[in-house]
Amino acid sequence: MTEKKASPSRRALQVRARARNKKPKFVRAESWKYARFSLSWRKPRGLDNKIRRKILGWPPGPSTGYKGPKIARYLHPSGYKEVIVYNVADLSIVNVDTEAIRIAHRVGKRKRVDIIAKATELNLKILNLNAPTAAEEDETTADDNETETNEDVTKVTKSEIKSKKEKKQPKKADNKKTKKKETNK
Secondary structure (H helix, E strand, O other): OOOOOOOOOHHHHHHHHHHHHHOOOOOOOOOOOOOOOOOOOOOOOOOOOHHHHOOOOOOOOOOHHHOOOHHHOOEOOOOOEEEEEOOHHHHHHOOOOOEEEEEOOOOOHHHHHHHHHHHHHOOOOEOOOOOOOHHHHHHHHHHHHHHHHHHHHOOOOHHHHHHHHHHHOOOOOOOHHHHHHHHHO
16 A cells, blocks of 8 residues: 655644634734824723723734644644754655655755755755746846847947936026125225
8 A cells, every 4th residue: 555645734724714714913002093004903001091901992912812722832834843954864754645855045056956956856845946046047047148148239439428417417607696796896
């Protein structure tokens, strides 16, 4: 018999969705009253703030009671648990059935390509697969070379730039105050 791979926890995602539907939208205090306030949540800090004091009849503020369900915490929307990977050796720790990898943002292109190659070999799910392959990199460098040749054609001579600057500068107008001083002398 062949073993089936355990799929990501659908039940956990459904529980999370139900909990999210019950959670209210948290809005900034009195954002409905003043147009200059956006609806995005800001922590209420005032001494008399009704939301901070949890006064009945005012909108609720975030608290630990609204935390997501324990079985769905730290899960990616795909249902896998995220594991940050910095090098190829980190891939050996990852459980293929329940975990997906996210390549750290500070990993360079060369190491990223190595990690992606090894991860596809191990059948791992990669959450941020946006690195160009070696063939794509060659194409982009070829495109860069083409744009450089186009820039050479469009270069402007220094004399043309000077003539344009002279045209842009307004002629100096005689100041009325200096005329009055000359006439008074």
